[in-house]
Amino acid sequence: MSENKLNSKVPEGPLSDKWTNHKNHIRLVNPANKRQLEIIVVGTGLAGASAAASLAEMGYKVKTFCFQDSPRRAHSIAAQGGINAAKNYQNDGDSTYRLFYDTIKGGDYRSREANTYRLAEVSANIIDQCVAQGVPFAREYGGLLDNRSFGGVQVSRTFYAKGQTGQQLLLGAYSALNRQISKGNVTSYTRHEMLDLVLIEGKARGIIARNLITGEIERHAAHAVVLCTGGYGNVFFLSTNAMGSNVTAAWKAHKKGAFMANPCYTQIHPTCIPVSGHYQSKLTLMSESLRNDGRIWVPKKKEDVEAIRNGSKKPKDIPAEDRDYYLERRYPAFGNLVPRDVASRAAKERCDAGFGVNKTGEAVFLDFASSFERYGEIEAHVQGKHNATKEEIIALGKKVVEKKYGNLFQMYEKITAENPYETPMKIYPAVHYTMGGLWVDYNLMSTVPGLYVCGEANFSDHGANRLGASALMQGLADGYFVLPYTIGDYLADDIRTGKISTDLPEFKEAEEKVKETISKLFSIKGSESVDSFHKRLGKIMWDKCGMARNAQGLQEAIGEIRTLREEFWKNVRITGEPNELNNELEKAMRVADFLELGELMCVDALNRNESCGGHFREEYQTQDGEAKRDDGNFAHVAAWEFVGDPGKALLHKEELKFENIKLVQRSYK
Amino acid sequence: MKLTLKIWRQKNKNAHGEMKTYQVDHISDDMSFLEMIDVLNEELVEKNDDPVAFDHDCREGICGMCSMVINGQPHGPGKGITTCQLHMREFNDGDTIYIEPFRADAFPIIKDLVVDRSAFDRIQQAGGFISVNTSGNTIDANAIPVPKENADTAFDSATCIGCGACVAACKNSSAILFVSAKVSQFALLPQGELERKERALKMVEQMDKEGFGSCTNIGDCAAECPKEISLENIARLNREYISATIKSK
8 A cells, every 4th residue: 555656736725726826827838839739538428528629629639539429429418407506596505615515515525625626616617608509508587597406405506408408518518529620620530449548658648449330440649648438337237327338448547557546436326217127228317306396205004015016006095194205204404305325325225124116126206296286386376276176286286397307207107108297206226427437636637647537437526426417517627627727737748749659669569459359359259148247247236336335245246256257258259250340349348347347346345444425334334324434544535556456456545635624424314 | 029020131331231030039018129129139149140230328318329210110109209218018919020220321321220320420510519619718607698488499409319310201311300400409599699690501511412312391300300309490490591591692
């Protein structure tokens, strides 16, 4: 263990001045020199598209890479609920400090103060920027922007575009990117997957990528490489991530020297549609915004649970006094709007106790009946219908709810064939986001010089648990407003370097290694499909490194993953050829990396002998089942260095200093 | 349920393609259509056959990647859904299902059901943006109020996921619904006002260059659109385009 390898480079001075002072003192690159400097951006989601567009506007020559057929399809597009910003348009007491405080507290005091403050500081500007780009946010009748509330906070600071905020923000960033592509400042490589990072004299100078259509292995050089490749939730096989979301780019960088920080911090989102069968390929999220208006409950009596499971009773047959609104009961101050980790664990607790409301016993109700009535009464009043019957009121209320969440209700009905206007939704937690990621300093640079990491792929802002509507904020903050400044400080040293040649031996060597791995995979000719291995890995991870973990389970998981990895390399079957579009090969390359990452996640979870945020170790809980932190021993970032075997990674610690916030036991009661 | 699948197989863009027949069994009502294809592919891998290549990613109807023509309809039966949102409960035991790629000259086939839709990116690059830098040095977001009605209509146009079902549905392979949705979004917002004429001209010009056909007002595009983008967008594009051509002369 050593501490000297990590320098967070947090600027001196008071918290609120750090970013401004830093910007004023870092080096700049003049416009003529920028034209000589090339930057590779991998991933074109919110972080990648915004970074690439901004860097190109500044004058750098940019290349973007994505595995999808268009930059617009990156998984940021699926974010539903909204984006936070400390605008205080609602005059409800919001401020930069409050957004910063909520984020640190929500993250269970495991994030770096300076980064989180900067995020809150630039948040308001993101909204200005997006409106200027033509992002159609929801508006009130007066023409001004509307807001809503999200879990873990007591103000309304979330901007949204119905249930499709991620899509609209990504299309905004994509349009900025397109503008630069049309000017020739960005070259976009679609259907390309990064398979290795190339280092020259210890600096990140390029990547090896596979053209997914032709199978060709290509070399691409640059003066700096930016990874915006998202999270690794698909290590669990079932998650709300897109099918193609993967850890490969980040993992290859890890193996080349970038430390992986807090890999065990996984966010399990409380409101997803429950698993319906073994063939299930992914899980669908129901936006957290629904918790604004939905109440979560299970029956109080076991016989009612049985009756619902066998269909002899319907949810509405259970009278109010026999329902357990367990979040309202346990957390009266925040109720149904507790943070995600708390809500997920509470659902698990009820289901483990035998109160789950579907056949598998893994579902709770999300019920809108009270909102139909509440909104209906207001609407009846507005329309002057003072003698409206209860039915009329409920019908009016349903219309109000439809306006707010219509597309989400429709999506739910399409998947489950149940109408949520008539019967409560059934939901259960699912893997959604990973707070862990590649370690970065204040400048978003990893431990590899010249390798920057933005968005979900880095570890920096959310601690051990991310608040709702903060992922979009972070992706765009990193890409639009942070990286474009900080990267110049590094590139100022490169103005005389000249073009980086792809003929250098390091490129040749990396390319050959990638080719070797591919031939090795084809040569195995085993009998088990890639998906089958992936599902087996996912089950180990979910059972033993999921919502609740314990030392024994984690130790078992490490052994099981190592065995599974060996089996994979002996018995995986890849059909088809390497030099063509080959989905099986693509999946195999990704699963091979998940099989290594999974082990490191367990090692990290086993090492962190405390509970915090999304990391819940059963051995460390309070009497009433809340997460019990150990600030004396674990108020640090665990950054792992790869030394040849994921299980033997070296631990480096970055101590977290809290100078502006007092560490307290997080309470939402 | 037990199904017969007739699927378009084509090794690469230059190869000859044909419909091939497959049987699948034990398909449950709750499966999505793509999960049914997963089951088929798992069986093909087991037999050491090449699995069916198809585009898909988010599997929740928003990324626009999935693209199959099912029984003659882009994204299959059901209104307002993508292929990944289609569930097997829409089919009956014993059915025969025909599965083909989105077909259009401007969407060349890459393999099996995977087509190249990069023409859509190039149309957007031609003018599908507002020319503001991303520096954040702009006016406060609430400085220009936007009437709620305009904001909502702009949003409806902006929900286009760029999947290309409109092109696949159109007998002329026209991309006009796609182009009109983007032009409309910006034309309806004050921020897009300055460049609206140039934008309409450039995007239409690029659309023609890519080899998409002309619009003959059939309306299949809107009928098959998974996001139910309305034909009003096309009317709006026509107005924008005509007024732009008059002004630019």
